[in-house]
Amino acid sequence: xxxxxHAAFASALxxxxxMGVETPPVSTAKPKVRTxxxxxxxxxxxxxxxxxxxxxxxxxxxxxxxxxxxxxAAKDLSALKSAMGSFDAGTLSDNASQCVFSRGNPQARxxxxxxxPGRDEDIAGEPFTGRTGKFLDRMxxxxxxxxxxxxxxxxxxxxxxxxxxxxxxxxxxxxxxxMKHIELAAPDVILIAGGVSLGAMTDLNGIMKNRGTWQTLDxxxxxxxxxxxxxxxxxxxxxxxxKEAWRDLLSLHERHAQTD
Ligand code: URA
Numbered sequence: 001x002x003x004x005x006h007a008a009f010a011s012a013l014x015x016x017x018x019m020g021v022e023t024p025p026v027s028t029a030k031p032k033v034r035t036x037x038x039x040x041x042x043x044x045x046x047x048x049x050x051x052x053x054x055x056x057x058x059x060x061x062x063x064x065x066x067x068x069x070x071x072x073a074a075k076d077l078s079a080l081k082s083a084m085g086s087f088d089a090g091t092l093s094d095n096a097s098q099c100v101f102s103r104g105n106p107q108a109r110x111x112x113x114x115x116x117p118g119r120d121e122d123i124a125g126e127p128f129t130g131r132t133g134k135f136l137d138r139m140x141x142x143x144x145x146x147x148x149x150x151x152x153x154x155x156x157x158x159x160x161x162x163x164x165x166x167x168x169x170x171x172x173x174x175x176x177x178x179m180k181h182i183e184l185a186a187p188d189v190i191l192i193a194g195g196v197s198l199g200a201m202t203d204l205n206g207i208m209k210n211r212g213t214w215q216t217l218d219x220x221x222x223x224x225x226x227x228x229x230x231x232x233x234x235x236x237x238x239x240x241x242x243k244e245a246w247r248d249l250l251s252l253h254e255r256h257a258q259t260d
Contacts, residue, residue, distance in 0.1 A: 056169050063090055064173050071176035077106055077184050084157060084177055092158035092170055097122045099158060102181070103129070104151040109259045110252075111187035112136075112152040113178070115196045115231065116166050122159035127152045128232075136193070136232040139245065143253035150191075153181055155200040171200045183220045188259035190217060190224055191252060194231025204228070212248045214255070227252050 056064065070087060074080035081101045087093065100117035103126040112128075120130030128136050140150060156166040156174045166174075178200075182190070192198050192215075195207035201217065204210045207228060215226045229248045230241055 056172075060090065060169055060173070063088065064169075064176075067173050068176045071180040074180055074184070077102075077181070080177065080180055080184060087177075089158050089170075089173065092156065092160060092166075095161040096158035098125050100125055100127055100154065101157060102151060102153045103127050104147045105149070106151050106185050108149050108151045109188040110145065110150045110191065110256055111182060111185055111189075112150055112191045112193060113182075113197050113201065114152065114154045114193045116154050116156040117159040118163060119159060127154050132231075132233040132236065135236055139232060139235075139249060142246075143249050143256075145256075151185055151187065153178070155197050165196060171196075175200065179219060182217075182224070183222070186222070187224060189252070189256050190226035192226050192228040194229075194234060197231075198228045201226070202228075207231070207234075211244065212251060214251075225255060227255070 067087065067089075070083040071080065074083050081099075084099045084101060087099070089099075093099070096117070100121050104112075114127055117127055118130050118132065121127050121133070124130075127133070137147070140146075155178055156170055157177065160166050160170070192201055198204055198207055198210060202215060204215070207230060210228050211230055212227065215228065217224045217226045227248060229252075230238075230245050235242055235245055
């Protein structure tokens with residue numbers, strides 16, 4: 001076992017202990033990496049849209065068209081951030097304190113895509129800064145990654161009112177921004193955090209059955225490997241699933257190291 005694996009192992013043990021697990025069921029075996037082709041994120045995606053879902057209103061459609069225009073005009077991350085900062089995202093921006101754009105190192109090879117800012121993030125203006133974010137940071141530290149090694153955003157960049165899940169229309173409205181964000185950050189590997197992000201970015205449904213299976217996202221003609229994982233907030237509620245999350249983290253660690 002080389003030193004970096006030892007270090008990752010030691011951090012993982014710390015992580016498990018801190019989470020109250022007495023005997024971490026950690027395997028030293030390298031995880032298998034399977035590759036499956038996901039639908040391009042830009043393509044039509046099948047999500048859990050209920051049969052009664054209303055079609056977008058005219059103003060929603062206008063907002064979607066504006067989002068597309070603004071995203072395609074952005075030449076770099078700072079232009080994208082400023083376009084989104086002044087974008088009228090309807091209910092989302094009416095109720096949020098600010099647009100929560102990103103955190104971490106935009107040059108990092110790993111990009112993490114979460115769901116939507118929570119209340120802490122709405123105040124801080126950066127994604128994953130509250131309790132869930134601290135937990136995510138510890139998960140990543142367990143494979144030797146600090147915030148210079150990753151770049152984080154969300155599929156929706158405004159805190160939804162009351163912390164509810166973003167609607168399909170809100171996700172559709174924000175998708176051009178997300179796609180441009182990924183294109184401009186140009187990561188080598190993506191971590192898709194949670195089922196809502198997975199459904200927003202691919203035609204896959206269900207994080208329980210899809211976690212840990214590598215996908216290939218076609219982002220504006222560039223194929224990027226992406227691993228769906230449990231959302232850290234879900235793991236905080238379901239600590240018994242951390243064994244699977246640890247396998248996925250090791251798989252991410254291995255793939256990330258290959259991009260060096
Ligand atoms: N959960 C997310 O998905 N994103 C955040 O930024 C915070 C919590």
